[in-house]
Amino acid sequence: MKSAMKTLNVGMVFLLAWAALAWADSQWVLDQSTLTYHVSHPLHQVDGVSHAARGKGMCHDGQCDFLIAVPVKSFDSGDSNRDLHMLQVTRGAQYPMVTVRTHLPETAAQESTIHADLDIEFAGQSVHYKDVRLEVSTQGKEKKLTGTIPAKVGDFKIEPPTLLTMPIKNDIPVKIEMTWRPQ
Amino acid sequence: MKTKAAQVLWVTVWFALCLSAAKAQNTTADLSGTINDASGAPVPNAKVSLKNLTTGQSNEVQADARGKYHFSGLAPGQYEVSASAEGFNPKTTTVSVTGPAPTAHMSLERSTGPTLSDLGFSAAETQSNAEEQARLDKRTRMLKIHQKMGLITTVPLAATIITGFGAGGKQTSSSTRDLHVVLGSTTAGLYFTTAYFAIFAPRIHGTETRGPIRVHKTLAWIHGPGMILTPILGAMAFEQKSKGEHVHGLASLHGQVAIVTGAAYGAALLSVSVKF
Numbered sequence: 001m002k003s004a005m006k007t008l009n010v011g012m013v014f015l016l017a018w019a020a021l022a023w024a025d026s027q028w029v030l031d032q033s034t035l036t037y038h039v040s041h042p043l044h045q046v047d048g049v050s051h052a053a054r055g056k057g058m059c060h061d062g063q064c065d066f067l068i069a070v071p072v073k074s075f076d077s078g079d080s081n082r083d084l085h086m087l088q089v090t091r092g093a094q095y096p097m098v099t100v101r102t103h104l105p106e107t108a109a110q111e112s113t114i115h116a117d118l119d120i121e122f123a124g125q126s127v128h129y130k131d132v133r134l135e136v137s138t139q140g141k142e143k144k145l146t147g148t149i150p151a152k153v154g155d156f157k158i159e160p161p162t163l164l165t166m167p168i169k170n171d172i173p174v175k176i177e178m179t180w181r182p183q
Numbered sequence: 184m185k186t187k188a189a190q191v192l193w194v195t196v197w198f199a200l201c202l203s204a205a206k207a208q209n210t211t212a213d214l215s216g217t218i219n220d221a222s223g224a225p226v227p228n229a230k231v232s233l234k235n236l237t238t239g240q241s242n243e244v245q246a247d248a249r250g251k252y253h254f255s256g257l258a259p260g261q262y263e264v265s266a267s268a269e270g271f272n273p274k275t276t277t278v279s280v281t282g283p284a285p286t287a288h289m290s291l292e293r294s295t296g297p298t299l300s301d302l303g304f305s306a307a308e309t310q311s312n313a314e315e316q317a318r319l320d321k322r323t324r325m326l327k328i329h330q331k332m333g334l335i336t337t338v339p340l341a342a343t344i345i346t347g348f349g350a351g352g353k354q355t356s357s358s359t360r361d362l363h364v365v366l367g368s369t370t371a372g373l374y375f376t377t378a379y380f381a382i383f384a385p386r387i388h389g390t391e392t393r394g395p396i397r398v399h400k401t402l403a404w405i406h407g408p409g410m411i412l413t414p415i416l417g418a419m420a421f422e423q424k425s426k427g428e429h430v431h432g433l434a435s436l437h438g439q440v441a442i443v444t445g446a447a448y449g450a451a452l453l454s455v456s457v458k459f
Contacts (some may be wrong), residue, residue: 065296
């Protein structure tokens with residue numbers, strides 16, 4: 001009798017473990033990233049690069065919520081004066097992080113192209129970008145995402161920085177390259 | 184009599200039409216609403232942004248403690264309303280601002296997704312720093328003046344160098360020499376004012392100087408002392424000329440020092456203007 005109870009208990013534990021695994025929430029972690037903003041000025045074409053983004057995706061019931069954040073001051077354009085100026089105009093000390101949130105179905109990981117709705121908080125403003133096209137490629141268990149966010153200085157109410165009294169163009173497209181791995 | 188009355192009537196009707204058209208053009212509307220959670224409880228201090236879908240112009244307000252928000256002075260049209268709050272999924276909807284009192288109530292769902300603290304950023308990295316922002320603002324204001332004044336200074340600087348070639352001569356006095364002195368003094372005055380705005384702009388701690396700005400700063404060690412030395416040597420040369428003497432000794436270096444100073448100044452300007 002005791003032995004039967006023991007077998008039943010072990011069976012129950014296995015059953016619960018299997019159920020827990022079957023319904024487990026999966027997670028994704030941002031492994032590597034390169035975010036590059038591009039600024040056009042009559043005298044310069046400037047790219048500011050950051051590798052400091054961190055991100056996490058939490059999936060539940062087939063739906064995933066992703067959050068990517070990057071410190072504003074981590075962008076390097078190759079000139080410290082320009083970076084400090086960018087930090088000032090984007091109010092980077094007051095709002096030190098850029099955050100990007102998106103909600104995707106878990107099946108999106110199987111697609112080669114994703115059209116994501118992005119909610120970006122930057123410079124104290126929240127801006128919604130619809131249908132941002134991202135290319136997905138698979139490398140083993142990792143997923144590599146590339147795309148461009150069609151950001152504009154005006155979207156975030158940033159006063160266009162000037163050099164020699166000439167302002168930059170309104171478009172500051174942000175190129176993204178991210179490698180995600182399941183956790 | 185009838186014709187006059189008809190004329191008065193037409194003018195009155197025309198004025199009335201103009202007034203009504205002007206009023207129609209100036210019509211603005213207000214938009215208000217409430218931000219609640221799924222249970223109907225208000226979400227306090229939610230950020231609500233509004234974007235005019237025709238003009239692209241956007242505006243942002245913060246909802247009050249009862250989740251209420253209000254936008255006023257809106258041109259009639261289609262707007263995109265977005266609401267966000269910490270711990271909630273952001274939501275966006277489209278609203279038509281046409282009627283007398285349009286409203287857009289929104290219900291936010293609690294976020295099940297990751298938060299900033301899940302990403303492992305330290306509090307120092309994510310915390311707002313108003314003092315640092317004020318320092319950055321002051322720095323930019325001062326450097327913008329530095330930039331503008333630096334550009335203005337190039338005009339008398341170039342003119343001083345050009346007039347310098349005719350300022351020597353054999354006479355004890357000449358109008359070109361006097362003009363050269365006036366232009367030189369103006370250049371020096373503008374130069375030191377320009378330098379003040381760069382030297383006394385607030386420093387941002389933890390910033391390593393790199394890139395073209397490094398060249399710009401290094402060149403200041405040439406044109407800075409040059410701008411002090413050139414007028415001193417110029418004054419010596421002027422005095423010697425006024426006495427009918429040949430310019431001699433250290434004063435004879437005035438022209439060379441001035442040219443090196445002007446060249447370093449031009450290079451400093453180019454170092455931040457042209458990408459190379």
